[in-house]
Amino acid sequence: MTDEQRAAYPTGLRERKKRRTRDALLHAALDLFTTQGYEETTVDEIVEAVEVSQRTFFRYFASKEEAAFAIQEMVESSFLSELRRRPAEEAPFDALRGAVLCAWNSIGETIEELVTVELHMRTYRMIESTPSLLAAHLRRCADLENQIALLIARREGLDVDEDPRPRVAVAAFCGVMRVTGQLWGRGRESGVDSLRALTEAYLDQLGPALAGNWRTESGATAG
Amino acid sequence: MTDEQRAAYPTGLRERKKRRTRDALLHAALDLFTTQGYEETTVDEIVEAVEVSQRTFFRYFASKEEAAFAIQEMVESSFLSELRRRPAEEAPFDALRGAVLCAWNSIGETIEELVTVELHMRTYRMIESTPSLLAAHLRRCADLENQIALLIARREGLDVDEDPRPRVAVAAFCGVMRVTGQLWGRGRESGVDSLRALTEAYLDQLGPALAGNWRTESGATAG
DNA sequence: TGTCAACTGTCAGAGGCTGACACTAGTGTC
DNA sequence: GACACTAGTGTCAGCCTCTGACAGTTGACA
Numbered sequence: 394m395t396d397e398q399r400a401a402y403p404t405g406l407r408e409r410k411k412r413r414t415r416d417a418l419l420h421a422a423l424d425l426f427t428t429q430g431y432e433e434t435t436v437d438e439i440v441e442a443v444e445v446s447q448r449t450f451f452r453y454f455a456s457k458e459e460a461a462f463a464i465q466e467m468v469e470s471s472f473l474s475e476l477r478r479r480p481a482e483e484a485p486f487d488a489l490r491g492a493v494l495c496a497w498n499s500i501g502e503t504i505e506e507l508v509t510v511e512l513h514m515r516t517y518r519m520i521e522s523t524p525s526l527l528a529a530h531l532r533r534c535a536d537l538e539n540q541i542a543l544l545i546a547r548r549e550g551l552d553v554d555e556d557p558r559p560r561v562a563v564a565a566f567c568g569v570m571r572v573t574g575q576l577w578g579r580g581r582e583s584g585v586d587s588l589r590a591l592t593e594a595y596l597d598q599l600g601p602a603l604a605g606n607w608r609t610e611s612g613a614t615a616g
Numbered sequence: 617m618t619d620e621q622r623a624a625y626p627t628g629l630r631e632r633k634k635r636r637t638r639d640a641l642l643h644a645a646l647d648l649f650t651t652q653g654y655e656e657t658t659v660d661e662i663v664e665a666v667e668v669s670q671r672t673f674f675r676y677f678a679s680k681e682e683a684a685f686a687i688q689e690m691v692e693s694s695f696l697s698e699l700r701r702r703p704a705e706e707a708p709f710d711a712l713r714g715a716v717l718c719a720w721n722s723i724g725e726t727i728e729e730l731v732t733v734e735l736h737m738r739t740y741r742m743i744e745s746t747p748s749l750l751a752a753h754l755r756r757c758a759d760l761e762n763q764i765a766l767l768i769a770r771r772e773g774l775d776v777d778e779d780p781r782p783r784v785a786v787a788a789f790c791g792v793m794r795v796t797g798q799l800w801g802r803g804r805e806s807g808v809d810s811l812r813a814l815t816e817a818y819l820d821q822l823g824p825a826l827a828g829n830w831r832t833e834s835g836a837t838a839g
Numbered sequence: 840t841g842t843c844a845a846c847t848g849t850c851a852g853a854g855g856c857t858g859a860c861a862c863t864a865g866t867g868t869c
Numbered sequence: 870g871a872c873a874c875t876a877g878t879g880t881c882a883g884c885c886t887c888t889g890a891c892a893g894t895t896g897a898c899a
Contacts, residue, residue, distance in 0.1 A: 414767045435853090436854080437818050445878080446880075448857090448879065449878060494748070498667070524755065528752050531754035531758060535798075555816045557817060558825040560795045562825035564794065565825070568797070571785050572783045572787045575758075595784055598784045602780070602782075602784040606707065607707075607774075610770065629844060630896050637846095669848050670848095671848065671888090673851080674887065675846080680886070
């Protein structure tokens with residue numbers, strides 16, 4: 394259970410107030426970030442909108458950056474629990490593939506209490522198009538990759554330090570995921586559907602892409 | 617030709633002085649970073665060691681971060697030129713594999729004028745173990761990935777926006793490269809040889825790792 | 840030698856972030 | 870219901886990265 398989820402069921406007035414302050418700060422931050430840009434938004438502007446002190450902002454979020462990733466954080470832990478729920482018979486790669494698609498299907502339920510799906514999508518695109526946030530995003534992905542590799546290894550009864558396959562498979566999978574994420578962020582269609590379609594098409598091309606000679610085989614299948 | 621390489625052949629006294637200042641700053645920075653840590657080192661400490669003003673540091677390096685990646689920058693462009701030099705008959709994945717191994721073989725010649733290979737290795741490990749630098753490193757890798765994908769696509773006469781295979785293959789390749797880089801950074805052996813051995817072993821496992829059921833096949837081949 | 844342009848230093852300041860300390864307002868207790 | 874306790878907050882003061890403006894210095898070149 395994450396802090397966010399625990400905080401979703403406040404007991405007393407103090408907890409409710411705390412939650413309201415955090416939600417207001419997060420909302421104001423994401424709203425400002427996505428409308429006028431991340432770098433262009435100062436913490437002072439955020440706290441001004443919520444009418445709290447700057448010090449308070451930094452008590453809820455360790456950094457300005459952390460606020461930008463608050464929703465992403467929830468989506469990732471949602472993916473991890475989907476992956477843990479996958480049937481043991483499934484091959485590793487199929488389990489990974491199934492887990493992302495499921496996580497995206499249920500994205501609404503995951504974040505509904507905090508923000509609209511639309512704001513989340515806008516935030517994602519902002520992250521992809523802001524260099525410093527993209528850097529942070531990739532580092533978070535690396536952490537996630539590590540966790541996934543451990544999960545996959547355990548599923549298969551392997552040790553990640555003995556057998557390269559868990560890490561290698563997860564690296565390839567996450568690599569493709571990032572490519573689709575970036576393409577989707579740069580593209581025009583911003584719905585979850587187009588992201589899913591892109592992901593499925595690209596994952597299907599992983600095998601063929603690694604095969605020896607491309608010139609003797611058939612060409613494009615997605616665009 | 618990069619700025620560094622052009623600056624390696626100075627014409628006048630002014631250029632030589634400029635180069636000496638830059639080299640001194642870079643050396644002092646990397647030395648301090650690797651001995652006392654990146655975050656623990658202030659720009660003031662660096663400029664104090666070289667006896668220039670802080671303002672001067674920021675004229676040579678856009679940021680403290682940029683100094684940390686100066687060598688990496690050279691290595692990356694060295695990899696790219698190795699890749700361009702690969703025979704056209706080679707399959708895409710083989711070309712990528714060959715290019716990294718060649719780039720690492722000639723790493724000494726690439727950076728010899730600036731720093732020792734040993735300092736570069738220490739710097740690499742520092743980058744891998746410093747969260748904020750790791751983030752920046754991954755973003756740089758993403759940029760590089762994009763360039764590589766364009767190169768591979770051109771080699772094969774494809775359009776990256778039409779055929780997913782260039783991006784997908786490069787993503788998988790770079791994913792494995794990062795895994796080996798991280799493992800090497802965390803490990804005990806710090807030579808180029810151990811990095812190369814690890815890379816070869818892991819790249820060999822890419823095919824098997826994506827194949828359906830791992831439990832019916834043979835196990836570990838690298839440690 | 841003198842002029843021009845490039846490089847550098849100083850100064851002032853914005854913006855992210857932190858520690859210390861005092862104050863306010865919920866919480867649990869008698 | 871009055872009490873002390875504690876979590877949450879604001880204020881202030883300061884560090885560090887990075888930038889703009891302006892002035893001083895030093896090679897380059899006629």
